Structures are given as structure tokens and as C-alpha cells.
Amino acid sequence: MKIGIYPGSFDPVTIGHRNIIRRAAGIFDRLIVCVMVNAAKNPMFTLEERVDFLRRVTADLPNVEVDAFDGLLAEYARAKGNCVIVKGLRAGSDFEYEFQMALINRKINPGLDTMFLTAEHQYTYLSSSTVKELGEYDVDLSDFLPEQIISDFKKRIATIRQGGKRQ
Numbered sequence: 001m002k003i004g005i006y007p008g009s010f011d012p013v014t015i016g017h018r019n020i021i022r023r024a025a026g027i028f029d030r031l032i033v034c035v036m037v038n039a040a041k042n043p044m045f046t047l048e049e050r051v052d053f054l055r056r057v058t059a060d061l062p063n064v065e066v067d068a069f070d071g072l073l074a075e076y077a078r079a080k081g082n083c084v085i086v087k088g089l090r091a092g093s094d095f096e097y098e099f100q101m102a103l104i105n106r107k108i109n110p111g112l113d114t115m116f117l118t119a120e121h122q123y124t125y126l127s128s129s130t131v132k133e134l135g136e137y138d139v140d141l142s143d144f145l146p147e148q149i150i151s152d153f154k155k156r157i158a159t160i161r162q163g164g165k166r167q
């Protein structure tokens, strides 16, 4: 059984991420969407919230599971066994970084492959950080976020506006 692992920050999951998840779920027997802890980033949503959002958004996909990991992706993949890393590629700017990460992961875990799925053209502009910026304004978020998480996203934006904590 071939396992795909789709790692990322998912802060929060966008419809661009969901598109990659659906396509990868059709390629692999089992797909693990893994929320990675990144100490360099200051997330808007806690790890638990991001996992919960992903679970809601993938509830209709029986071969998809959601996990979280604080450590090296190459080590996580080693523990899972026969797997391939899945990444979404938006533009040239993603490529440089992702190419380097794929090589580093292979160096740490020889034989670990990374598969790139090109972003659907209508989502190439979309990133979690763009959505967080747009959240400040009165725009229709259904063009960017899965419907299952929009009200939670709006609540967090409102809390931040009132001077509350980011998470």
C-alpha cells in the first residue's frame, strides 16, 4: 500500500490546499495530511485548531487522515514506511524552496521521493497568508476558504481586531 504524506502549516487550510488533497487522495491508497510545527512561524491558529479544520474539510474523503508532527519530515516519513511526500507547486517561487527541501529530505532519508502536483490555475494566487491579509477586509471568503471553516476564521479575525491574542 502506497501512502502519500502532504505536509504544511495549513494556517488555515485553503481551497488551494483542498484541491491538492483531493487530487492526491485519488492517487494514493492512503493520504496523511500532516500539520507541521514550524517554530519560525507565528500561527494564527493553534496546532489543534488547524488539525480540526483539516478534519472537517476532509470528512468526505475516506482514505484521508490528518495528523500533526513536531520534528523532521524525513523522520516522520521514515516511521510511516512506504510513502511519498506530496507538495503543491504554485509558481517559480515555490519551486526553488521545494526543490531544495526535496533534496534535503532525500539526503536525510535516502529513497524518500517527493511528488509535485501543479496548483490548479485558479488557485495559483492563493496562500494562507494572503487569506489572512484579506480577512481584514470585507471580501467574500468563499473564494478562498472551505465553507466548513469560514465562520471560525471570521471569529478569530474579529478577536484579533478587538486586540485579542492571535490564538
Ligand code: ADP
Pocket (backbone or CB within 6 Å): 007, 008, 009, 010, 011, 014, 015, 016, 017, 020, 086, 087, 088, 089, 090, 094, 118, 119, 120, 123, 124, 125, 126, 127, 128, 129
Ligand atoms: P502556505 O502558507 O503558503 O499556504 P503551507 O505550508 O500551508 O503554505 O502549504 C503546504 C503545501 O501546500 C505546500 O506544498 C504549498 O506549496 C502547497 N500549497 C499552498 N497553497 C497552494 C495552492 N493554492 N495550490 C496548490 N498548492 C498549494
